[in-house]
Amino acid sequence: MTKVKRAARAVRVVGICGSLRPGSYTRMALDAALAGAAEAGAETGLIDLRAYELPMCTGNDKKTTPPPGVLRLRDEVRAARGILLATPEYHGGYSGVLKNALDLMGFEEFEGKMIGLVGVAGGKMGAGSALDGLREVARALHAWVVPEQASIPQAWQAFDEKGRCKDAELEKRLGEVGRQVAHFARLHTAEKAGEFLRLFESAAENPGGENR
Numbered sequence: 001m002t003k004v005k006r007a008a009r010a011v012r013v014v015g016i017c018g019s020l021r022p023g024s025y026t027r028m029a030l031d032a033a034l035a036g037a038a039e040a041g042a043e044t045g046l047i048d049l050r051a052y053e054l055p056m057c058t059g060n061d062k063k064t065t066p067p068p069g070v071l072r073l074r075d076e077v078r079a080a081r082g083i084l085l086a087t088p089e090y091h092g093g094y095s096g097v098l099k100n101a102l103d104l105m106g107f108e109e110f111e112g113k114m115i116g117l118v119g120v121a122g123g124k125m126g127a128g129s130a131l132d133g134l135r136e137v138a139r140a141l142h143a144w145v146v147p148e149q150a151s152i153p154q155a156w157q158a159f160d161e162k163g164r165c166k167d168a169e170l171e172k173r174l175g176e177v178g179r180q181v182a183h184f185a186r187l188h189t190a191e192k193a194g195e196f197l198r199l200f201e202s203a204a205e206n207p208g209g210e211n212r
């Protein structure tokens, strides 16, 4: 494939890191998932929420001009077709930091987009509860969550000092989440898929049904 063709088909996938902790394992897991999206031909970007100085969502920001960090976050997520949400398991759910960031956005940033989920946990049970919760949030935002997801139990022993996965299987799984997001985001925005949908929606109801 030529470089021009590849660039023309590139979709943008961003990853939002739901942990602010320096040395965060969530961030390491997210990096591996973003690498999978890049391998699948996506342009990728990392959203490190520490750099955005986000206020707490009051639900009242339509009446005032949001601070620059909120506008920047919205612009960056709006420009993406795929979004990886990464979170630590905190008390049986996803992090408040991530929820606050999501609450500062809405349908304009998420509707119709592909979402991939990645979670880490300190304990042996993994981050399943956090990921289940995020799946519901994504549905409420009218986004599509890909079936593959990655939950990392005992994350403190999963990465080496350079932040890479010690286990090749885990790295593959994290990468697969990113790959699926990139693939389905591309499929979803493809001209042929749009054409199919237009034909499907304009087709007669139950064509040929009367003769059966």
Ligand SMILES: Cc1cc2nc3c(=O)[nH]c(=O)nc-3n(C[C@H](O)[C@H](O)[C@H](O)COP(=O)(O)O)c2cc1C
Binding pocket: 019, 020, 021, 023, 024, 025, 026, 027, 087, 088, 089, 090, 091, 092, 093, 120, 121, 122, 123, 124, 125, 126, 155, 156
């Ligand atoms: C407030 C808080 C709550 C936590 N709750 C859980 C939990 O319910 N289950 C679990 O397995 N680990 C829990 N942990 C451990 C974190 O999931 C673990 O430290 C994880 O690595 C944090 O993500 P990070 O490395 O990206 O900061 C909790 C940690 C914190 C700070």
